[in-house]
Amino acid sequence: MREVDRRTKLNRRTFLQGAATAVPAVAVATSAGLSIEDAWAEGSTTLAPATMKTLVKVARDIYPHDFLVDSYYITAVKPWDGKAAKDPAVKAMIEDGVKRLDQDAQDRHKLPYAQVAWESDRVTLLQGIEQTAFFKAMRSDLVVSLYNQEELWPKFGYEGSSAEHGGYIKRGFDDINWLPKV
Amino acid sequence: MAKFDLNDDGVVVIVGSGAGGGTLGNELAQKGIKVVILEAGARNEIQDFINNEWESFTQLAWKDMRTTSGSWQVAKDFPNLPAWIVKSVGGSTVHWAGASLRFDEHEFKIRSAYGDVPGANMLDWPITLAEMEPWYAKAENKMGVTRTNGIPGLPGNNNFKVMEAGARKVGYKEVHTGRMAINSQPRDGRGSCQQIGFCFQGCKSGAKWSTLYTEIPKGEATGNLEVRPNSMAIKIEHDASGKVTGVVYADAEGKQQRQKARVVAVAGNSIESPRLLLNSASSMFPDGLANSSGQVGRNYMRHMTGSVYAVFDKSVHMYRGTTMAGIIRDEAKNDPSRGFFGGYEMETLSLGVPFMAAFLKPGAWGRTFTSAMEQYPQMAGMWLVGEDLPQETNRVTLDPKAKDAHGMPVASVHYDDHPNDLAMRNHAYKQGSAVYESIGATATFPTVPYPSTHNMGTNRMSAKARDGVVNKFGQTHDIKNLFVSDGSQFTSSAACNPTLTIVSLAIRQADHIAGAMQKKEI
Numbered sequence: 001m002r003e004v005d006r007r008t009k010l011n012r013r014t015f016l017q018g019a020a021t022a023v024p025a026v027a028v029a030t031s032a033g034l035s036i037e038d039a040w041a042e043g044s045t046t047l048a049p050a051t052m053k054t055l056v057k058v059a060r061d062i063y064p065h066d067f068l069v070d071s072y073y074i075t076a077v078k079p080w081d082g083k084a085a086k087d088p089a090v091k092a093m094i095e096d097g098v099k100r101l102d103q104d105a106q107d108r109h110k111l112p113y114a115q116v117a118w119e120s121d122r123v124t125l126l127q128g129i130e131q132t133a134f135f136k137a138m139r140s141d142l143v144v145s146l147y148n149q150e151e152l153w154p155k156f157g158y159e160g161s162s163a164e165h166g167g168y169i170k171r172g173f174d175d176i177n178w179l180p181k182v
Numbered sequence: 183m184a185k186f187d188l189n190d191d192g193v194v195v196i197v198g199s200g201a202g203g204g205t206l207g208n209e210l211a212q213k214g215i216k217v218v219i220l221e222a223g224a225r226n227e228i229q230d231f232i233n234n235e236w237e238s239f240t241q242l243a244w245k246d247m248r249t250t251s252g253s254w255q256v257a258k259d260f261p262n263l264p265a266w267i268v269k270s271v272g273g274s275t276v277h278w279a280g281a282s283l284r285f286d287e288h289e290f291k292i293r294s295a296y297g298d299v300p301g302a303n304m305l306d307w308p309i310t311l312a313e314m315e316p317w318y319a320k321a322e323n324k325m326g327v328t329r330t331n332g333i334p335g336l337p338g339n340n341n342f343k344v345m346e347a348g349a350r351k352v353g354y355k356e357v358h359t360g361r362m363a364i365n366s367q368p369r370d371g372r373g374s375c376q377q378i379g380f381c382f383q384g385c386k387s388g389a390k391w392s393t394l395y396t397e398i399p400k401g402e403a404t405g406n407l408e409v410r411p412n413s414m415a416i417k418i419e420h421d422a423s424g425k426v427t428g429v430v431y432a433d434a435e436g437k438q439q440r441q442k443a444r445v446v447a448v449a450g451n452s453i454e455s456p457r458l459l460l461n462s463a464s465s466m467f468p469d470g471l472a473n474s475s476g477q478v479g480r481n482y483m484r485h486m487t488g489s490v491y492a493v494f495d496k497s498v499h500m501y502r503g504t505t506m507a508g509i510i511r512d513e514a515k516n517d518p519s520r521g522f523f524g525g526y527e528m529e530t531l532s533l534g535v536p537f538m539a540a541f542l543k544p545g546a547w548g549r550t551f552t553s554a555m556e557q558y559p560q561m562a563g564m565w566l567v568g569e570d571l572p573q574e575t576n577r578v579t580l581d582p583k584a585k586d587a588h589g590m591p592v593a594s595v596h597y598d599d600h601p602n603d604l605a606m607r608n609h610a611y612k613q614g615s616a617v618y619e620s621i622g623a624t625a626t627f628p629t630v631p632y633p634s635t636h637n638m639g640t641n642r643m644s645a646k647a648r649d650g651v652v653n654k655f656g657q658t659h660d661i662k663n664l665f666v667s668d669g670s671q672f673t674s675s676a677a678c679n680p681t682l683t684i685v686s687l688a689i690r691q692a693d694h695i696a697g698a699m700q701k702k703e704i
Contacts, residue, residue, distance in 0.1 A: 001497055004559060062547045065556065123548060139547055147539035147555075148236050157559025158501065158535040161233035163386035167376030168339075173503030174377075176340040178496045179347045180621055 002172035004157045008069075040074050046085040047094060054098045055080060055138070057114040061122045062139055063146055065155075072152050076145040077138075097134025104128055184408045186218050191442035193218050194695065195429050196449055197415040197458060200273020201684040202668035203449030204393025205324075207409070208401035209692030215699065216406050218441055219398075220413040220431050222450070223269035226276075228395060231384030235537045238383035242276055244269040248453065249581045252597040254484075255630045259544035264595040265484075266633040267451050271411050272394025274451065274635070275681065277382045279506035280362040280390050281529060282327040283678035284318050287311040288516050289524075289569065292674040295516060296523040301600055302571035303481055307673040308645040308654040317686040325363035325391040325685060326370055335359045336366045336375060339503030341530045344494070344562040348617035349510045349528075356511035360529070363391035363681075364504060370396065377503035379532070413439075416590055418446055418462040418471055418664070426471070426664045432588045445695060445704055447656075449667040449688075452482065452637035456578045456670060457593040459641065459651075472641070472658035472666075477651050479579055481572035481642050482595065483675040484634035486603045488566045488611060489531055491542065492618030493557040493625040500532035500562050508564075513613060514677045522605040525677045526568025528614055533563070541632055554627060562618060566610040567636070569677045570603045578640050636680050638672040655694040656687060663704040667691055 041049035041056075055077040056070060084091035098113075104125050105113040116122050129135045146152075153160050162168060186193050194210055196203045199221040207219045223244075232238045239245075243266060250257040250264045257264070268274045288295040291306040298304055322330040329335050336359045338346060349357040364385075365374045375389040388395055401407035412434035419440070420426045428442040448455045456479035460470035470478050508530030515525050533541060535558055543551060576598060580591035599607075615626040644650025647659035656671050658664045667688055669680045676683070698704045 001499075003497060004499070063555075064549055064552050067556075139545075143539050144236060144536070148536045153535050156535045156555065157497070157499070160534070162380065162502075163231075163233050163376075163378050167378035167387070168502040169375075169377040171502070172499065173339045174337060174343065176343050176498065179343055180351070 001175045001177055004154055004159055006155050006157060008155070040078070044081040046091055047081045051095060051098050052077070052081065054101070054112070054114045055094070057122070058101070058126070058138060059142055059146065061119060061126055062142055064119065067155055068152060072146060072149055075149060076142055079145065093134050093137065097129070097132060097138075100132070100134075101125060101129060183402050184216070184405050186216060186408050188439060188441050190216070191427070192216060192444050193441070194445040194447060195220060195441050195443035196447045196667065197429065198273055198449035198451065198454070198668060199271050199393060199398060199409060200268070200449065200451065200668065201275050201278075201393065201681045202688045203447065204272060204275065204397045205685050205688035206447055206449065206667045206692050207407050208393075208397035209689055210695065211401035211404045211406035213692065213696045214406060215696060217401065217408070218443075219407065219409045220415050220429060220441065221271050221273075221409060221411045222414040222454075223271060223411060225271040225409070225411040226384070228384070228386060228388050231386050233378070233380045233383060233386065235383065235534050238380075242268050242270045242384060246586055247584060247592050249584055249592060249594040250596070251594065252576070253599055254597040256633055257597070259630065260633050263633045265451075265453055265637055266635050267637065271398065271409060272392045275392040276384050276394055278392075278635075278681055279381055279529075279679070280364040280504075281506050281509070281679040282322065282325060282361050282363045282682040283527070285311060285314070285676045285678065285683060286514070289674055289676035290314070292524075292571070299523060299571060299602065301573060302602070303574040304572065305642070305644060305649055305673050308643055314686060317690045318682065320689050321682055321686040324689070325682070326365055327682070328360065328362045328364065328366050329358070330361060333369070334366050336362055336364060336504055336507040338508060339377065339530075340498050341500035341503070341532055341562050342508030344498055344621070345508050345510065345528070345530055345564055345617060348621045351620035352616050354510050354512040354617075358509060359507040360509045362504070362507055364507070365389040372396075375504055379501050379503060379505060381505040414588060415450070415458055416461065416588055418448075418458065420464065420466065420471070420661070424466060424661060426661055436588065445663045445665065445699070447665040447667045447695075448641075451668055452640045452670040453578050453593045453595060455666060455668055456640040457580065460580050461590055467660075472651050472660045472664055474660050475644075475648050475650060477642060477649070479640050480574050480577045481639040482576040482578055482597060482637070483570050483572055483639040483672065484597060485636045485675055486526060486566070486568040486570045486606045486610070487631040488607050489563060489629035490566065490611060490614035490618065491561050491563045491627045491629060492615070492623035493554070494560045494562065494623055497559050498562045499559055501534055505532055506530055506565070510617070513610070520609055522602045522609065523571070524569030524602070524606065526566055526606055526610050527677050528610070528617070529565045529567060531563045531565035542627060542629055544630065554625070557625070564614055564617070566607070566614055567677065567679065568606050568610060569675050571600050572639055572642070572674065573598065573600055636669070636675070638669040638675050638680055641666040641670040643671050643673045656691045657694070665691065665695065
């Protein structure tokens with residue numbers, strides 16, 4: 001059977017695209033002496049960098065895939081900054097949501113959400129806000145903004161668009177070889 | 183290409199260009215009858231189709247707001263998207279899977295076969311399988327259905343081979359790659375299937391039959407058919423005698439136009455068709471057009487559906503190749519000893535990663551869900567589709583509050599599962615899982631229904647005017663020059679996919695309309 005190559009084809013362009021718009025991130029990183037991983041959050045205009053970082057943690061806790069690096073989750077949540085800039089109600093929903101989550105984390109663990117060490121503890125905190133508009137908006141957006149990134153499809157063994165490759169008629173549509181004989 | 187004047191009152195106006203409307207339009211045009219098809223969506227051609235689930239959804243799907251209520255899962259998971267159908271020239275034949283099955287004899291007479299099931303609004307069709315057989319044959323020939331007319335079946339893809347192996351293991355007998363309106367060899371000027379996958383996103387090779395590139399261009403070539411895209415029908419008008427006279431529609435700029443008509447045929451799928459009739463209420467017809475029975479919008483059926491995805495320890499790559507070329511028919515019979523009336527089909531199905539995330543378990547999150555997602559390449563999948571029973575209270579109404587861009591009330595879709603549907607779904611989940619477990623599946627996922635792709639029954643056929651909306655030719659009981667030409671005519675839903683029956687009815691209806699026009703009856 002023809003298997004899908006799941007190795008990360010990490011090129012600079014993909015990574016920087018993933019980590020927000022390329023040039024500002026690099027500029028911020030070099031001028032402020034930050035690592036690239038943090039710089040994307042500094043590039044947000046409306047939501048505080050700490051808020052953006054918490055959103056990334058929340059995103060990973062909602063859909064945890066250990067084979068995905070943070071850049072995919074960053075790409076998935078980054079648009080919230082723009083949406084918050086356009087709509088004060090969105091900004092308030094996110095800021096209040098993160099505040100509540102951090103407060104719950106402080107009450108229970110004396111730490112902000114993003115610093116609670118075990119995923120299972122953070123999941124318990126998320127379950128506590130599962131019915132809030134904030135959580136519902138995060139999850140329903142994320143199920144598209146995360147899984148619709150073409151760059152991560154090979155990691156799930158999915159090959160995406162096929163017509164331009166002539167379909168699968170010569171690329172393994174019927175190449176299964178392990179079934180019991182019928 | 184024809185271009186008819188808005189004041190030409192000799193034309194047949196068809197609302198919708200899908201399986202019903204597109205077929206009827208071409209059939210009439212071939213007979214020399216002038217036809218204007220009003221299509222709400224844009225004209226996206228084969229080269230415009232996109233092998234990307236969400237992008238394609240944005241391009242093709244009917245996304246205008248609808249509201250929902252009732253006990254069905256869809257109302258909870260997708261409250262404003264009760265149906266996944268198409269708003270584009272070609273209608274839902276652009277995204278249909280191609281499965282083309284005939285009804286069984288008993289499925290045309292559910293009242294006689296199942297009796298008076300409590301809670302259901304049982305009725306026999308005013309036609310029988312024997313009467314439909316010649317029309318089914320014409321439709322199969324037109325659409326190039328595999329395993330008919332000497333056309334070989336499609337080759338089985340990996341997903342089919344898994345299902346087939348399991349089906350044989352549990353003892354199912356009628357298992358094959360389906361009767362599909364997808365070319366297994368070149369036919370009718372179209373090539374053969376390239377095993378692209380993405381059947382639901384518009385067939386990039388044109389191997390799958392769609393009115394978009396078969397019926398419609400053939401009709402247009404006669405000079406008798408004009409298709410007007412971006413034309414949203416708003417109201418059907420009538421004269422003092424009660425005959426319909428034309429259709430008011432919003433054009434691409436949102437400007438209202440009035441196309442006069444000798445005959446109007448409604449084929450906007452089972453949510454929009456009753457919406458249009460209800461929205462055409464007048465002082466003469468205060469409950470909407472053709473609604474003296476009160477049945478317009480009622481008896482909405484959407485099939486008992488569900489899916490089973492199964493995980494194996496080795497790769498399947500179910501997304502490769504024809505999406506639905508695989509069927510188990512053994513459970514399609516009516517065998518009430520299973521605890522329900524009617525039957526169901528098991529058909530291969532796959533989703534890409536983006537749609538799998540959205541539909542595997544709507545609303546789910548956390549490691550149970552992501553662990554399932556990570557098994558994607560080792561998954562096989564099947565769709566369960568079976569007969570649901572007509573219920574008078576399952577209905578399409580005009581939403582009292584929400585309005586669309588043209589100020590027209592949106593459709594509100596109410597659906598409660600009948601106990602028969604629930605019993606059938608449980609049986610189907612169990613059998614579907616057994617198929618995969620028999621050959622070593624390590625996990626199976628019973629997946630809840632997606633937004634409805636099969637919408638039926640909201641303008642149903644009946645022998646008597648008091649029981650339904652249209653007669654055996656889809657002609658409304660109340661208004662002789664007003665027809666219904668889509669799946670909303672269905673008196674029962676049957677176990678199988680509806681398109682072949684819609685096309686067969688449209689071919690038959692074209693004969694009837696042409697005859698009646700010639701005899702000056704309409």
